[in-house]
Amino acid sequence: MSTQDLPELLEANKRWAAKTEAREPGFFSRLLQQQTPQYLWIGCADSRVPANELVDLMPGELFVHRNVANVVVHSDLNCLSVMQFAVDHLKVKHIIVVGHSNCGGVRAALTDARVGLVSNWIRHVQDVRNDHQEWLDSLPEESRVNALCELNVLEQARNACQTTVVQDAWLRGQEIVVHGWVYGLHNGLLEDLQITAASQDDVAPAYRRALAAVKSRYA
Numbered sequence: 001m002s003t004q005d006l007p008e009l010l011e012a013n014k015r016w017a018a019k020t021e022a023r024e025p026g027f028f029s030r031l032l033q034q035q036t037p038q039y040l041w042i043g044c045a046d047s048r049v050p051a052n053e054l055v056d057l058m059p060g061e062l063f064v065h066r067n068v069a070n071v072v073v074h075s076d077l078n079c080l081s082v083m084q085f086a087v088d089h090l091k092v093k094h095i096i097v098v099g100h101s102n103c104g105g106v107r108a109a110l111t112d113a114r115v116g117l118v119s120n121w122i123r124h125v126q127d128v129r130n131d132h133q134e135w136l137d138s139l140p141e142e143s144r145v146n147a148l149c150e151l152n153v154l155e156q157a158r159n160a161c162q163t164t165v166v167q168d169a170w171l172r173g174q175e176i177v178v179h180g181w182v183y184g185l186h187n188g189l190l191e192d193l194q195i196t197a198a199s200q201d202d203v204a205p206a207y208r209r210a211l212a213a214v215k216s217r218y219a
């Protein structure tokens with residue numbers, strides 16, 4: 001096998017599969033039957049934020065969608081399809097929108113950096129920035145990226161609540177709770193931004209409370 005074939009990754013995979021099977025005999029054949037994850041993770045594509053590892057969950061336990069800057073857009077068929085499959089078929093109980101500190105996508109959005117095609121994508125984060133421009137401008141420059149990372153989580157979690165997928169689930173009485181978290185690259189810890197919504201009635205007050213909490217933390 002030449003090095004072009006990525007032998008180091010394929011070898012590492014063999015070791016991981018053997019270790020997993022040794023620890024839990026029958027692990028893979030059980031997963032073959034079905035997956036029953038309780039959680040849908042919507043996070044950033046950043047390589048430093050690997051969903052399963054951060055919450056110590058095994059294959060089969062976390063359904064995952066990731067994109068640059070963890071954006072939930074109402075016309076994004078990719079994200080919506082993942083959400084619909086997770087909610088309607090897998091019956092996940094929780095959707096967790098997870099941002100992270102020092103997000104490159106958020107930084108580019110904040111500073112109007114032109115970074116190619118992805119500039120169109122993070123236009124959605126710039127909309128969040130524009131909504132809070134005055135407040136962001138009032139912060140010390142070094143705090144602005146992380147503050148916008150948190151505002152973006154609140155906005156995208158609210159977007160998740162407003163999708164037809166979640167709205168329909170709530171209407172038919174299906175239990176589904178939407179959360180917004182932020183991950184600290186500097187300490188490896190997840191923080192709950194408390195925009196937790198378990199029904200349509202929760203959304204507006206949860207957003208208001210979470211926004212006030214973000215603002216008071218950066219004040």
Ligand SMILES: [Zn+2]
Binds near residue numbers: 103
């Ligand atoms: Zn990121």
